Amino acid sequence: VITRGAHSPESLLDIAARKVAEKWPFQRVEERFERIPEPVQRRIVYWSFPRSEREICMYSSSPDSGDDTRLPFRRGIGLLESGCVDNVLQVGFHLSGTVREPATSSEPELVCNVSVSFDRCKITAVTCSCGNKDIFYCAHVVALSLYRVRKPEQVKLRLPISETLFQMNRDQLQKFVQYLITVHHTEVLPTAQKLADEILSQNSEINQVHGAPDPTAGASVDDENCWHLDEEQVQEQVKLFLSQGGYHGSGKQLNLLFSKVREMLRMRDSNGARMLTLITEQFMGDPRLVLWRQQGTTMTDKYRQLWDELGALWMCIVLNPHCKTEQKGFWLRQLRRWNGVDVCPLEDGNHGSELTNLTNALPQGPPDSLTRPHRTVFTRAIEACDLHWQDPHLQHIITADHYTNYCYHDNLDSSLFDARGWPLWHEHVPTACARVDALRSHGYPKEALRLAIAIVNTLRRQQQKQLEFFRTHKKELLHKGVTSVTNLEGWVGHPLDPIGTLFSTLMETGQGGEDRASVLLDFSGKHRHIDPSEGESFVSLAVETALIGLGQQRVMPDGLYAQEKVCRNEEQLLAKLQEVDLNDSLVKIFRKQAVVLLEAGPYSGLGELLYRESVPMHTFARYLFTSLLPHDAELAYKIALRAMRLPVLESTAPSGDLSRPHHIVSVVPNRYPRWFTLSHIETQQCELASTMLTAAKGDARKLQTVLESIQKNIHSSSHIFKLAQDAFKIATLMDSLPDLTLLKVSLELGLQVMRMTLSTLNWRRREMVRWLVTCATEVGVFALDSIMQSWFTLFTPTEATSVVASTVMSNSTIVRLHLDCHQQENLANSARTLALQCAMKDPQNCALSALTLCEKDHIAFETAYQIVLDAAATGMNYTQLFTIARYMEHRGYPMRAYKLATLAMTHLNLSYNQDTHPAINDVLWACALSHSLGKNELAAVIPLVVKSVKCATVLSDILRRCTLTTPGMVALHSRRNSGKLMSLDKAPLRQLLDATIGAYINTTHSRLTHISPRHYSEFIEFLSKARETFLMAHDGHIQFTQFIDNLKQIYKGKKKLMMLVRERFG
Secondary structure, eight states: OOOBTTBOOOOHHHHHHHHHHHHOOHHHHHHHOSOOOHHHHHHHHHHTSOOOSHHHHHTTSOTTOTTOTTSHHHHHHHHHHTTOEEEEEEETTEEEEEEEEOOOSSSOOEEEEEEEEEETTEEEEEEETTOOOSSSOOHHHHHHHHHHHHOGGGSEEEOOHHHHHHTOOHHHHHHHHHHHHHHTHHHHHHHHHHHHHHHHSTTSGGGTSSSOOOTTSOOOTTSOOOOOOOHHHHHHHHHHHHHTTTOTTHHHHHHHHHHHHHHHHHTTOTHHHHHHHHHHHHHHTOHHHHHHHHHTOOOOHHHHHHHHHHHHHHHHHHTOTTOOHHHHHHHHHHHHHHHTSTTOOBTBBTBOOOOOOTTOSSOSSOOOTTTSOOOBTTHHHHHHTTOOSOOHHHHHHHHOTTOOOTTOOOOSTTOSBOTTSOBOOOSOHHHHHHHHHHHHHTTOHHHHHHHHHHHHHHHHHHHHHHHHHHHHHHHHHHHHTOOOOSOSSOSTTOTTOHHHHHHHHHHHHHTSOHHHHTEEOOTTSSOEEOOGGGSOBHHHHHHHHHHHHHHBOOBOOSSHHHHHHHHHHHHHHHHHHHTSOOOHHHHHHHHHHHHHHHHSGGGBTTSSOOOTTBOOOHHHHHHHHHHHTTTOHHHHHHHHHHHTOOGGGOTTOOOOOTTOOTTOOOOOOSOOOOOTTHHHHHHHHHHHHHHHHHHTTTOHHHHHHHHHHHHHHOOOHHHHHHHHHHHHHHHTOTTSOOOHHHHHHHHHHHHHHHHHHSSSOOTTHHHHHHHHHHHHHHHOHHHHHHHHHTGGGTOOHHHIIIIIIHHHHSHHHHHHHTOOHHHHHHHHHHHHHHHHHHHHHOHHHHHHHHHHHTTTOHHHHHHHHHHHHHHHTTTOOHHHHHHHHHHHHHHTOHHHHHHHHHHHHHTOOBOTTOTTOTTHHHHHHHHHHHHHHOHHHHHHHHHHHHHHBOOHHHHHHHHHHHHHSOTTTTSTTOTTOOOSOOOSSSTTHHHHHHHHHHHHHHHHHHHHHTOOGGGHHHHHHHHHHHHHHHTTSTTHHHHHHHHHHHHHHHTTTOHHHHHHHHHHHO
């Protein structure tokens, strides 16, 4: 025996026993050899227990949970290292022991009996007296299993119990059985008696079978060799999480289960597919699916994403490169069964998809929504069952690092190698990327990487060919104005996430450490480590792939969910890109791709030819702009300005072209799109513009270009207003002098908003007007003068007077602008001119503002007053006239106030029951004003009052006030003042008294028509007020008595009421 250091080489017995223990069920070993020597059996049994902790960890912890000490695996290690595992015994293929859980402050000490069965290095069954109910193994099972892995020599090892029994004679066997019964008589005595009875009965079933079972003897040939998975618990937990409807973190828990499936697939564990089947059955049985279908409602976004992941996982499973045909057939039948269920969710939400079959990149004709079958979340996996891995070129790509052909001539569209001799893989891109995902998922990272590189090289070559084609045919294509889309199926937002898959595959390799990040791609031999400037790193390849995918011109898909997925997927990719630090080599790639995207015509979302319903590039362009700005500002602006387009909102935008030029597939034209994410898209367009404005501060030429782009491409007033505000904030930052050019851009945008919202309702309009005046003030006096000169194109008359002119005339504006007297006067003249124009156009709403603004200029004030008089007869109501009349009195023009009040009275009509009308105070004020001016004025106003007011209480109030003081008391020194109280027997008060008495009589009869007993006392009080008015006339007592007698006669049927009338009035 040759020794190496302290270790001896393994014996041939151990090598052979280890291999047999991994691959052969023990029954086959027994069948193959008539008698197996005990030392051989012992070594096979010894090597049959799992030797790696990876699987035990996988079955006892959540994926991506790190070192969480609460997980069963971590707790199990803790128990093992604390010496809590005892009585460990291995009998054949069965391990048992006790695990002590120390007491805590809340729980007493717990001793658990644990047993584990195993076969071919896999744990096939576990039991523990702790009663654990979970998908994962409990900490006690972990502790016992790891004890056996880490300390195999300390475990007592016995052969299967059948072998031990075989060595006993009859007496020993009897003794063995009797002792066993004695030790466990309460548990096993009934079973022992039953078995004894059956063995002694010749015809019993037990006697028909040769031999006897042995739980410690290992697996039979027919047993499936897989790790123990508690199927019932998987089903129960999934059902529970689904029933919680996304609350209590159930969505996260389901995603963890999906991650566990992926983890199993990576370990090439057959339980991955088994667990996914159990999960899918529960998803298909979710009662909400039927409910949603009946109600016609859509499922929640998070739930929808869980279904997407389910479909993607099945895609991975059926694309397993080492999957057996019968296994794939079984999965296909299962998938077809689920696919046929009525409530099976569709791939793109509630819409039928226009996406193509996996094996055909483009359809042969326009899609027909009537004949097109619905595509469910399982359709792609079903189609993937037809794919295989036998293609020799594909096999060479994924198995060899240096598969190249330098003599190959790259001239055909379907070339197997590019001009550098590197292999290409021509397949529908999402399908090819699904292969990459499947390779990664099944634990073949190198193969996945090789195929990913071939696909990326194919994409790059395809991009180059498209660029060359467009350059060759540019004139004719631009002349035709072709706007057909080049790709019905976009890669970003695709259900299979092809770009995300390629990016992740390349980045995982590229970020495997600094050493690996600089590994360059060189297919002439193995990977070489050289300076990144000389070639391409995996990171640079990943970045370029993302840029190609994000820049692809593609049609916006149908349906809310599919459109939201486009936005979400784009944002996810950009978030990953932003984590990459840009070095010089990556900046080169950005520059190269930016140029290609600008020049690639209809193939690029940033090309000159854009199909009307193409996915907009605003979000992507904003990322490109900020990335390129420090390195190539001109290119950055070219990209951002090109991306500002949003042709779907252009009424003149051409629709799809049916002429179908070479390489371009047209889409059914003249269909106004239903873009559910349009508000999000417009917000992103606004963000792009705002980013450019910020960057262009201080550069007048660029600011002008950006302004023109905004005015041309943005159609939402609220977004333009936001940009105007953004520009204003940037221009007036506290730490620097205002940027006048940017302020002018802000004002220009504000003016555009004013014009856009002038004739449409907008709840923010008042805020917008106030902001514009603030902005114009910052720009300077000429801007304020300008907006007042052209007010009618920007503001309503009310806004122009109440907000614009008022603010301009305020002291704060004058102080802010540092105006001299001459400038103040010029600005005030403009404001007064504006006020008079507004008053002419809308006297009802602007007359008072115009008068206020013109107070300091006599001619303007007189003009405004004349406008009011002219409008009073036709265009103004009594409220407006009373308000202006009160203003005139306040300004010291009582006669003008009186004239306007009389004009207001002619428009007023107060009926008998309107005793709380808001105009009553105005009527009382008008009468008081007339009374104060003199007898003649009062005499003139009373006929108007009598004609307009029919309410008795209001008339009596006026009458009482007129009799209390002498007319003209305000003007004591006036010659018109007689100094005597006016008589009620003479005009004009006699007329008012008669009208008041008449109003009381009419009102009384009106009230009695529909009076109820609960209003009787109120009515009696009303009659008392009426008597007070009657008694003001010299024959009032007689009139009132006659009136009461008349009431008693007419309404004698209302006995109780008339009794109350008699009691009060006789």
